[in-house]
Each structure stands twice: as structure tokens, then as C-alpha cells.
Amino acid sequence: MDERGLQKESRIERLLQKDWTPYLIFAVPLLFLALFLFWPLGITVLRAFSGPGFDVDLSNLGLDNFERFMTSGLYQRSLRNSFVVSASAVVFATLIGLPMGYCVARVKMPFKNLFLSIGILPVIMPSFIGAFSWVILLGRQGVIRLFLNRLFVPLGIVIPSIYGVAGIIFAMSLTYFPFVFLLSYGAFSAANPMLEEAAMMMGARRPRIMRSITLPLVIPSIGAGAILVFIRSMGNYGIPAILGGDQYVLPTLIYFRVSGFWDLNSAAAIALVSVIITGGALLLQKYVISRREYETVSSSRSEQHLHTHWLARLVAIVYCTLVLVVAMLPNITIIIMSFFEYWRGALPTGFTLENYARIPQLVSSEIFNSLFLATTASLITAALGCMVAYITERRRPKGAILLDMAVMAPFILPGIVVAVAFLAAFAGDAVIPLGGTYLILLISFVVRRTPYVFRSVVASLTQLDVTLEESSMISGANWLYTFRRVTFPLILSGIIAGTILTFATLLQELSTTILLYSARTRTVPVRIFAMVQDGYFGQGAALSVMLLATVFVVVYVMNRMLGRSISSSFKLG
């Protein structure tokens, strides 16, 4: 045999000896991402440049849809509102969260764990339910508003009702400040105290240390919290939908274009604009932060010096308690409301258990839908996120970063944008017609939540010593056997944490569902939203309480069992 023949033979031999199972398994998530992430996003971009309406006309690509941002007052106001709301939410969330993070981390005080548990609020409390309870408290007939106005009107000050841009900012800041609080708490308590001690030795006083050492070191974490607030505020649909009144923001404008006019192409254009703004903010944050990221030699042994002065402790406790009470107010309000028919003015009226009693007959199909969709989607998400995490973390193929970015993309895509993309690609007589089915909800849920499991599993994998897997290979186990017996058992807690979080958040999913549901596939959050809009506050509150209770129990049990913080799943790249 000549040399070429020999080479060819050995190449075939090599191919046969290679372990191909991982490649076959890894093809599945890639195919899924291509079909249900890249394809819808591509169609969305295409539609954004087609004329208004539903048809995609390739011969007539142009900027018509974007021109409305120049010509239409509604578009301009929405864009401006979105900007103002998101930027203000970042500012106020930081103003509330940062001092609280510092207090809990650096002041000697009781109930620290109680304050820290606020961090879980954005997970267990759907923002639209928060908005709903603020309507009860600060709406036209709101109890707190009436009370405050009785105090202030003699002074010539009238507290306006919550409806409008200011109200949206108010609700969003209170919804999202825990992100800043948790991340800055983490940074304040993890910062190396020896750096501050060194500054003190060199003669610096407290304010100077704060300014020149402490704050600069936690800026990356504050930035991470701030961008999280910005992304969430930019994409939030529930709060402006309930509190907006005649003021629109981009997500509500998208909903208006789709549900009012079935004008998917301009909705796609609005979605594109909002994603570009979010992406720009993210880049800006990365740019600002990357220059301030320091490798600090962490010394877990030495402890933080806590402020022990009685005044510092008093201020910290009063402040934190105040924030806690305000943050918990919506939950309490909803629980009270759920036992009454009306709450106009000072006290709720018409005590009743009817609200709960009627739930089974009113919303049994919605409850089934929510449970079914959240469970199924969580399981698929678990498998998918797990596989992609393994590929990017262990195999590191060329373009792993691209895969990483692709999976994380839905993290910055507002839910309603994902909904538009899915409608754009699969509604009507599309190649894969999914409009109005369970499947379109299911898949959109999976796409949106894969980052949660992905992040969680990546965190587990980076902590897992690679030699454990190598050692298994050496012992004679192939890839599948190694994964089954070594890798999987050791990252299981990460998978479960990500999956439970996915399940909990999917139970309350509104912003994607609101555009994709049909009469058959309506979920609990959609129904609550409708009840609130139709003025059935008592029933809406009862259903909300049931939802909150379910989510709370799920998250609480997970925390107890796994004993790990869920905040890692929220972090960006």
C-alpha cells in the first residue's frame, strides 16, 4: 500500500476510535438555539425593516418603521418615557440599595438575615402584582394617598395619584433596588479589610478611606447591580401597563401595536430600538467597569470592622427597617385585599372568603396551564442549559464565546421582545406555525430562562476540578459514563438551583405570555392582570396571594435544601 493509502486508513481508524457521543448530544442544543433563537431574531430584524403591517416584503425594505420615532408624538413620548423611567429607576434603586448594602455589611446590628432576605423579593414578587398593590395604596382612592393628602393639603401640597411616569419610576425603584442592595452588600462584605486598615495606618480618616478605598473597590458590583436594574426596567411590561395611564413606554407601545393593530413589523422595529438601547447601556457599563476591575487578594480570615457606635447603629437599623417595611407593604396589602371586596378610602370593606372560594371554578384551567407550562419548560431548560454550560465550560470549542453570548442574549432581551420575535417567526401561516399553541409558550419560556440554568451550572462546573473527569477517562470510562457517574452528580445542585429558579419565575411570567397566549393557553398571571384591569381587585388579590405563596414555598424549600444563594443566577457574564 502506498503512503497515502496508509494515511487514509489511519485517518478512518482514528475517526472510528474517537468518542462521538458528546458531539451527537451537543448537536441538540445547537439546533434548538438555531431554530428558536437565531431564526426568530433574524425574522424580527427583517420585519423591522419591512413596511408596517404583517407581511414581509423583501423588495420593499426600508426605514419606514423607524421613521415614526421622528414623526409620531406617541413614539417619541414612549421612547423618552422608557429612557427617563429606566435611568431614574437606576438612580433611585442605587440610592436605596447602596446605603442599605453598606449598613447590613458594615454596621453591627440584629436581624441581618431578615434584611438580606429582601433580596429574594424580586424573585418571588411579580412586578405587576407590586404595581397592583400600589394602586390600592396610592391610587385615586388609595388609602395612603388619602391619608397623606389630609395632612398636606392644608400646607398647599397635593400628592398626585400613582398613575403616570412618576408612579412607574416609584414602583420600579422599589421593585428592583434589591439587586443593587444584594450586590453591593456582597462587595462591601467581601472587600479585603486589610486595604482599609492599611489606609488607616497611613493616617487616613474614615471619610477619606470611604472615598479613596472602599467605594472604588465596590464600584464594579454597583455597576453590575445598576445595569441589572436598567435592563429590567427597560423591559418591564407589567408596571407601566398597570400604572401608565395614558403614558406609554416601549414595551407597552409594542403591546399596543401588536394587540391593537396586528402591526408586527413596527412592533419589531420598536423591539429592535429597545434592544439597541439595552445593548448600548450594557456596553457602556462594561467599558466603565472594565477599567475599574481590580484583582484584590482576598483574605477570608480577617473580619470586617463593624461600626459599633450607637448612633451609627440606630441610623442603620431605622433606615433598613424603613426600607424593609416599604418593600413589604405591597405583599401585606395584597394579602389584606384578598379577604375583602373593596378597598376605597381608609379601610377595606366587605370582608369575605368568596375571593378564594371562587378560584377553583374561575381559573382552574389557568392554574393547570401555569403549572404545566412552568414544569415542562423548567425541565427542558434544565437539560438545555446544562448541555450548553458543559460545552462552553469543558469543551471550549472555537466560538465558545459566541455560544455563551447566544445563550445569554435572552437575558437582556425583554420578555415582550422575545414574544414579538416568536410571533414574527411562528405566527400565522409561518413555515413552522405555532401561533396560539402551548408549544410557542413553552419554547419561548425555555429560550428566555436558559440563562438561569446556564449560569448556575457554569458556576458549578468552574468549581469542579477537571481532573475528576480526566481521572474517570483514565480509568476507562467513556464520555457518557463519565458524565453520568462523575460530572452530573457533582453539578446536580447547580442544576436544581437553576431549575427551581426557572420554575418560580415562569409561574409568574407575564410579559412574554401576554402576546403569545390564546384562550386555551391562558395562564394565572394573565388572568390576574385582566382581573386588575377590570377592577376585580379582591379576586385578583386572592389569586396573587396563591401565586406568591406557591413561589415562596418553592424558593424557600430550595434554599433550605441546597443552602445556596440564588443571586448567582442573576449575574451577567
Added chain:
Amino acid sequence: MSLSMRYDGVEKVFDPQGRNPVRALNGVSFTIEPGELFCLLGPSGCGKTTLLRCTAGLESITGGRIFYGDRDVTTIPPFRRNIGMVFQSFALYPHMNVFENVAYGLRVRKVPEDTIERKVSAIMDLVGLPDVLKRNPSPTALSGGQKQRVAVARALVYDPEILLLDEPLANLDAKLRRRMRAEIRRIQKVTKITTIFVTHDQEEAMAIGDRLAVLRDGNVEQLGTSSEVYSAPENAFVANFIGKMNFFHGRAVESATADEQVRIGIAGGLVLEPQERAIKTKHGLRAGEPVLVGVRPEHLMLRSEGSNGGFAGTVNVIQNLGQFIRYEVHVDPRLAPDALEIDMHQALDGCTEGDHVSVHIDQAQALVFSPETGWDISQDEVG
């Protein structure tokens, strides 16, 4: 029954298409005899761990062939090679108890349950942990030395053809390290499995290995038994890496081939006459050629200042190390590039730091090397 191992021009380039390709192995070729305990030794970054990982199949090689016996295993994935490996971190599975850890390779091979139990308990006896097996705890509850033994047991239990040890003692404290290296040698001699042991510690390599290979920058610098490498290092790098070597600047007085005796002049007018086997340059010497003269610390002597036949120095540091006393002596930098290290069995009477002394060379033990280009000897010392 034991297998030989052969490397044939093994090359490994990391990131070959990238901007900064790294050549980790440059055509490494040598053979390990069946049943041999072979050490790969070198400073960090010399390619020893890369060579071991290539041997295991955990890294693919970019050139050359690797043979287990007559079998070319170059492209065979690790799980089809029937080898055992002990990792620096031990890599014990925290979610399995000790028995399951050791039994892992047998379960992979679908060995019947009663055989598994028999083999596991036999191997645990061999590594000296029958009591641990009875308690059968999680490996996280074990001490460092016990983990080490379990890791060895796990690698040996399925009778691998080759055993690979990647700095297995690096995570143990000094005392345990000494005991375990004797243990590993004992176990290897019982099982007679061809074994490769990677370490950066020359003392460990010399103590444990039947033969050892010294690597630098992806090349094998020297290969031989411990005493060969120690007493007849082939170049200045190996000389200083295996134990301490003091170097003197010198020039050949006359031309000579590698086997002839030659006189070497060093600064200060001294002329040395090393033995004929001591010339380690490649092509003999030309008259006037610069050389490095290497002398081990135990082959230098201190006398009181002004003694005949020596040269002047100043004692900088005196360390009493028990079995000998180590003097660090500064001499004229034209004579030697670095301070000299001199080991004496008895202290020089009345000598303290800062005293002037006379240094003498045991000429019969001096070695002659070519000067290393672009390499500063003092930088490659292993701490």
C-alpha cells in the same frame, strides 16, 4: 508482562495556528524499560507534565508517535488505553465513598461484584489501608497521606499496563512526602507496572526513580540513573538542577579531545587539572576556549586565610544544617559568577560571618562544561 514505553519524536505545540504558539515538546524520543520506575524531572514549564498528559492521551500530540510496547497509541483516546493515573490533586470523587472510588475502574469494566470486592480489598491491603476500607468513609474525611494511598489504589486496582503519577506528592507536607515516596517505590516494585513519575523535586526524583530524564524547554537534557546524572551531568544546566553546582570561569590551556586530560586556567593564576572523563563539552576543547568549571559544594574546602593552593574569599552566611555546615562565600566575580556554596563536615575553627578565608578545590572532582549561551545559571536554581 510489564510493557515498555517508547516516545518517537514526540512534539506538542499549543495553539499552533494562534498568535503565540507554544512549543511544549521538541521531538522527545526515548524508551522506558518494562517494569521500570521512571522519573520525569525539570523546572516548571519544562514540558514534563505535558509529556505525561500526552502519554495518557489527555492531550493530543502534534508530531511523533507514542508506543505502549509495540502498540501505537498515539491517537487512541485515554479510556481505551488501560492506564492508571494519580493526579496531583488526587481527584478522588467526593460523592462516592472510598470503596466506590477504588472500585470505579472495575465497575467501568463491568467486573462481577464478588471480584470487585476481592480486588478492592487486596489493593487496599497493598497500599496499607485495610482499616480505612472497613470504615469506608467519604474521601473528604481522609488525611493527605490516606487520600494519596486511595488514589494509588484506585489507579492500580484494574491492573493497568502503565501507571502515571503527576507530582503525586506535591500536596503533602515534607515528612509525609518522604514516607510516601518510599511507599510508592515499594508498591511499584510489588506490582512491577511500568511507571512514570513526574516531579520538579530533584531529591524526590533521585530517591524514587530507577532512571530519570531531565527536561528543559521541551527537550530531554539528560537521561540516566540517579548516580549517573548526579556525578556525570552532561551540561551545566543538568549539573545545577540536580543538586547544587558551583561554577568558575576558566579557559582551556591547551587543545584536547573530549577524552584527553586538559589543564584549565582560572582567574587568579590557578591551573586546574580535571580528570579525563570530566570534560563535558561536545567536541573537546581548543586552546584558549572559555569554559565553566563545575564543583559540587562537598568538593570545595575552606581553610584559614592565606593557605597555599587556594584563593581568597569572604564568608557571607553560615548555616548549620546538622549533617554538615554550609558556608556561603563571596569571591572575586572574575573567578566565579555567583557566591560559592561550600559544605563542610566540620566547622572551620573560629570562623564567623565576615571573615576572610581561603577556598580550595578538590580537582579530581571538578567537571568542565561549555558556557551556556543566553542563560544565567543563578536563575534556574530550584528553591
